[in-house]
Amino acid sequence: MLRLLFYRVLGLAVILVLVSVISFSITYVVPGDVALVIAGPGASQASIEKIRSDLLLDEPFLVRYGTWLGSVMRGDLGASAITRQPVAEIVGFRLVNTMKLALAGIVLAIVLGIALGLVAALYRNSLVDYGAMLVSVLGISAPVFWVGLMLIYVFSVRLRWLPITDQGGVAHLILPAITIGMYSVAVIARVTRFNLLEVLGRDYIRTAKAKGASTARMSLKHALKNALIPVVTVIGLQFGYLMGGAVLTETVFAYPGIGRLFADVVFTRDFPVMQILMLLLAAIFAVTNFLVDISYALLDPRIRHA
């Protein structure tokens, strides 16, 4: 277990370093002069020179990367190329908002997804199963932004049950959470059903059945525990997906999070903010995958002792 932990931590460190190089390097692959791109059409020569010296554009790669990473490590995330506002100030509260949204989405996905998959597997090939699988195919196929708009139309415009935009409180989180979590509900339901059916076909389940364990008790106690191990991996991957889905969900609901911020800076070509956001999101993704790997090992003794 210790050895495994060591290699996983090493792997995480390597990924984080490479991710920081890539995030930093995006300014190199922009066609044309970055300073000109940021300054926009009709900018004065002086302001272009100012951007050039601020971003150290004339220095060699290693100097620029080193300086950038050094200040990021010290907590100095730089400033927006457009509004001059410190990046930490722009990102801070939005990150908290997105985390709230992603967390609500993933909790919903885990609860609903596992329940749906469990019911489908227990009543295999019945109408319940077909219904659950139909819902899950629609869930992985529906565009996030369309689901969001339709939910707004039905629940906010027609029924007037829920607020459309951010008013604070829990109510404003409900529709965005359903929107962002829907895809994950569908994926988790499919994986849960698939693995439960596989486990239910194994010998030890038949033994438990022969010993007189009732179907319900058996499926919950014996089967679910084993079937859930692959589900954990999927949940980890879904968290990364939620970070991407946040861009569209937050845009639809005008929710002040880093997803919408990301779309905005892509439009305005605000590279200093874009670099930090890429680094941040990839780091969250990498750390989640790391935690999933570790919990996977804790849940499955075969991996722990390998």
Next chain:
Amino acid sequence: MTGRRFWKALRRNKAALVGFVLFAIFLTCAVFAPALAPANPNRANFSMVLHPPSAAAILGADELGRDILSRILFGARASFLVAASTTAIAAVIGVLLGLLAGYYGGLVDAIIMRAADLLLAFPSFLVALVIVGILGPGLVNVILAVGVLFVPRFVRLMRASVLSVRENEYVEAMAALGSRTPRIIFHHVLPNAMAPIIALTAIVSGEAILIGSGLGFLGLGAQPPLAEWGAMLSEGRVYLTTAPHVAAFPGLAIMGLVVALNLIGDGVRDALDVRL
């Protein structure tokens, strides 16, 4: 897995059959859009602005009075273009790199696989967003971005196929008998790996349409007045309270086509009995 057994298993799968039928309908719409469309998809008609669905316009009209059904029919072309070209890019590059990695192993393998891991280290929608952000908006750039995004999936699949085929004794025997490497690859490794690649292609095309229309929704994809489902939805968003049909129908079209591709992908995967 022989070809005939595969088709038999696939034909028995009712969900996959539904997928094929749906897919055929959408393909017909895309190919024959000019003949099927009741109106010119780009012609504004100010007497029809935000007109709800009626006999005059089955799916209603948008904020410029353009016929929504006609725009959806023509929009199918953009979606098929995105799906086909992104998967073609991803499959060709991915298969080639996967073959190299699996066949040569060692340093080549290590470099290719670490690069693939790195691309997978970023959430996929964000990768597409950043690439389009760098290249600038437009349908061609969306295709490039989403194409690059899916390369690692094909690399991994192809590499695994090569490794499993290479273990076969007849491949070792051929090498021992002096068969040249390209011959082994093209006559034995590639045909054996074709089926899982087709399943992956179907699944990936669905994702490509979702990501492509998502970028279109953000205004980064096809530029007006070209009919594209994601962009249509984003135009309709403003009129959600008074004319929900403008946003509703393009979304249904996206979902329908992606459902078709997912059902086909699932069916092919189950018929092959592989996990992707």
